[in-house]
Amino acid sequence: MNPQRLYKYLDFNEGSLKAISDATLKFTSPKDFNDPFDCLASYSDDFVNLSIKNQREHLYRASDNKKLSPANKLMAGVRAMRRAKSNIQDGGIFSPLRDSDIGVLSLSSNKDNLLMWSHYCRHHTGFVLEFEPEWYGPRSALETPEIRLNSLVALEVNYSSDRPVLQGKENASQKLDKLLLTKSIDWEYESEFRVIDNFRKAGIHPYKRKLLKGVYAGAKMGINELKTLKVK
Known part of the structure; x- marks a missing residue:
């Protein structure tokens, strides 16, 4: 599934505001994921x-x-x-993945999830960014850094009651995708898509500004914060 829009839930702070003013987004290392079982097989x-x-x-x-x-x-x-x-x-064979510098940008295909507004937007005081990703047909095209990253080409996360099972016949890329794109069924409400950055690693990276199509303010955002958001 390639949705027409993807969304990023953010708290209201200086770093998050730069996602608008500087067209940059934070890519997180797997070791900093909030689920300790994420990326374990x-x-x-x-x-x-x-x-x-x-x-x-x-x-x-x-x-x-x-x-x-x-x-x-x-x-x-x-x-x-x-x-x-x-x-x-x-799980030690691939545990270095959790400690690696691979960067992951988590997006969602749903902008109206109340749990996510509460969790990621500090009780509805933050905001959500709306992006229009550029999609490319073959999976192999995503191996080009400029296509996958600057265009925010995200891969859909699969949810399962079981950990991903690695097979001996799979190549390294298949194993990596299986680890990074499988999460517990408990997280299914997030409808997550991930942009995987194993070229520039974890950190703050730019995206094409034209991909940002909208900003949604939280229901409990303060007046001053709302004014600041409008200026951005």
Whole structure:
């Protein structure tokens, strides 16, 4: 689904106002998401087996370079297998994603959600920005930074009762999208779309000003704040 409009819920503060005056938006690192289980996965049997196989091959190459004795090579192999299994069980294989510099801009296809107005707009005292994204057909086109980012090409989040399950046959891009675009069913009310920035990383980044089509003030916004918003 490619909605004609996407929305950003914001608190009223200096940084948020720059989203209007400077045409910039904040891209957040996964480690700062408000759901601690966001971007954590489960693993299929074939993924586990492939991971252990790759770990074993890496170990053999490393031990050959170090010229370990057969006994030490065996012990190193046992320790490596234990670490691999532990990483898989703990979700550690892809936990670096949560600590990475990948930036994510969260948008919504719904501007009228009362819970989001209360949560993200400080009890209806903030505002919502309306954007008209530029959409491009093939998924591969999104790999071009200028297209995906400046044009605010967002990908739809999938909601599930289960964590995403990674398969051994999936490529790195497929795994990354599955991790970044799957959230708990409890968040379904947000109708979220995400712009994923693995080129400029997390931080404040510009967008095409022409994409901003409207600003909606919260029902409890103060008079002075409303005047400031109109000036922007």
